[in-house]
Amino acid sequence: MRKIYNFLSSVKLAVAIFFLLASGSIAGTLIEQGLSPEEYITRFGEKWYRWIQTIRLTDVYHSWWFSSLLVLLAVNLAVCLSKRVPAIWRAYSSVDCDFTHNLVLNFRHHTLIPFQGDMEDAKRKVESSLKGRKYKLWREDNHGKIAIFATKGAIGRLGPVISHVSIFLILIGAALSSAIGFRGFLPVYEGVPVNVPEGNFTIVLDKFWIDYYENGKVKDYFSTITVIDNGKSVLKKTIQVNDPLQYKGIWFYQNGNIDPDTAPQYSELQIAKDPGVNIVWAGSGLLMVGLLISFFIFHRRLWISIVPSENRALIYIGGISNKDTTGLETEMDRLINDIQSVGGLRGAN
Incomplete structure (x- = not known):
């Protein structure tokens, strides 16, 4: 059962389906659809016509195999969503203030700032700098140490989900048009x-x-x-x-x-009834939204631990981003410079 589940959720399956759908669409474009048998025989000959008719290349978009590919694509999307949504939602909604500076040092992107000031000054400066960069903050004071969790761009996690849902809508609209629509x-x-x-x-x-x-x-x-x-x-x-x-x-x-x-x-008039067209347009618009969110909004999370050290505070900063790690590095550098401009001595990566 696990093998079937993994197969249905695989990217390779999705790529194969898209390739076959694209191939079918190309065939449906090159071979004019809906002509009479006599016209096909005149164009391709009787032998080729029998082959074309057998695999329904005369009506590609209503053929059993094209419809089956669309159903399989819908199943692939559904299984992918069921597999990915729980993890995406946890990353989107989780708040983590239960950590120490040792955890921060394990991040690939981290730094240490010796801060010339007390713990309260360090906390105010860190929070002010983070809020100025539109981060949402959670703080926990524990045994004289301060843990701050900061996040922004969490909606970027939902971009792939929105894109998958939009493709569902497009498939539903296409199926509706195919089932009760017509053109002639x-x-x-x-x-x-x-x-x-x-x-x-x-x-x-x-x-x-x-x-x-x-x-x-x-x-x-x-x-x-x-x-x-x-x-x-x-x-x-x-x-x-x-x-x-x-x-x-x-x-x-x-x-x-x-x-x-x-x-x-x-x-001569061309008539068409396309009841799913508005759903397809809605899905297409939603797909653009999902792609824009995925490409331009990045979920960044920072863990800041402030600990006392003699007459100063030590500020440990570590962070991760689901994409655009270069942008994360740039933002952390600016945050470090902002903190150092007041009381920081120098950072140690």
Whole structure:
């Protein structure tokens, strides 16, 4: 069971799925989808058509294997989240003030500052410097020693989680569109009502015309469409390429490839119902948020131990960052310089 769990959560599996999905998408782009068998036979020959049809390359995005890959990707994401979220949440929410200066010295990035002043002065200076850099602080005084835990950018830990959830949303939107959405072409003639598939209403082409450039080339196509629902005219709009009409979740686009010889009384519309598109857009936006958080917000944690030593205080500072260790080093240097500017003598790494 553990082997299956590790396999389903592996990065290698995710990479393989993305590779196969990309390959399928490329095939679906190179091989025009939804043509008649005769058109495929004319283009590829009967032998190749049988092979293409067998593996559903004529309808890639509704094929059993493409859907199976999407389901497997969803499972991979779910298992990855179940495996990583507990550790991410612990790192995001944990507060650790139960430590000594010996622990601080074990960090890769650490320093010691002999501070010319008493413990209270050292504490105030450290806390002031940390708050000035937007750190959130917790402090514990224990037997004359002071332990300070400081953290900022914890939300950076959630970037991968947000990205994974966003991909879930994209998959859900795509599955919804695949299950109950459709896309196709609808020929319409002037004055002839046409029933809209799955729309339970009709449309009428009132007028179709073409604008031309001075050199005689087609500039744009226009169709004035009336929507009739329950016997009443409920909507009328003149559409053109890239300016569609929408009614009851169904979009009507002006096709830009019409033979001008048939233009006076005929137009061809592309119709589409994509109920998952808003979910896909929401997932895409959330994915951008997750990536921005992952790339530009870093979770930094500092452990500061202040201990008395004769007539001065010793300040031990150690820190870690989930990413951008160079930035952590720079920030620790600035923090050290700030503390030294008041009472610090010199740092010892």
